[in-house]
Amino acid sequence: MADDVEAAVLVELKALRKRTAGADLAGIALCPTICQLLGNGDPAAAQGALQNLPFGVEWSAEIEAACYVLGLASEADTVLGRLEEYASEHYIDQRQARRRSELGLQELARLITTNWTREAVPTLRLYLTRSGDHSIDVHVVADCPDVIDMGVPTLTCTSGEATTTTEVQTPNEAKSGGQRVSQGVSLSVSDGDEVVISVVWPGTMWPRFVVTHDEGRARQVVTETLGAKLLVRLLIN
Known part of the structure; x- marks a missing residue:
């Protein structure tokens, strides 16, 4: 089911968020669903597609927050550090930043399983x-x-x-x-x-x-x- 694939992608994104280096190559390699959908099984290609995210979709505060917690827009080495950086740059508290990032990850999962699926088209x-x-x-x-x-x-x-x-x-x-x-x-x-x-x-x-x-x-x-x-x-x- 499409909902099952989206749910699997969301689980993998949340796992990447927890990593010290976020969505780096090693982390992407541990995400089989994202690798298939964005890179036809190639972690490097999938990582490249994920890194190009800000240039391929309509901007939103939620997606930007997701980019921070995934380490795509921040070099902090913890989730907390990346959230604090986003909150500081946008003059909001950490709770708001976390809420935005949660919604952003959900939006990313939906995009990855629909608009972004290029390499994995049947x-x-x-x-x-x-x-x-x-x-x-x-x-x-x-x-x-x-x-x-x-x-x-x-x-x-x-x-x-x-x-x-x-x-x-x-x-x-x-x-x-x-x-x-x-x-x-x-x-x-x-x-x-x-x-x-x-x-x-x-x-x-x-x-x-x-x-x-x-x-x-x-x-x-x-x-x-x-x-x-x-x-x-x-x-x-």
């Missing part, structure tokens, strides 16, 4: 390849980090009057490093046929679709995407 790749004079092979590879909750992609192929529906293997059936791979589907085609291929991949995020075609017989290829659905139409010569 990606489905559809390959169309000519395998003979009267057949086209369709293959799907779907990649999804463990921290993103996605359902099972469904592949539907229609060629002439024949329709084939295939489910991409579920994580429990075939998963290694967050990758799920479908079995290939071979379609019989004839001159003048319209081939329609659709993929629906439901989940907590809209996936990215990538289509590669080398079928060699289509005089027209139309690709459409909307939300969780990909549609490819081919008109066969």
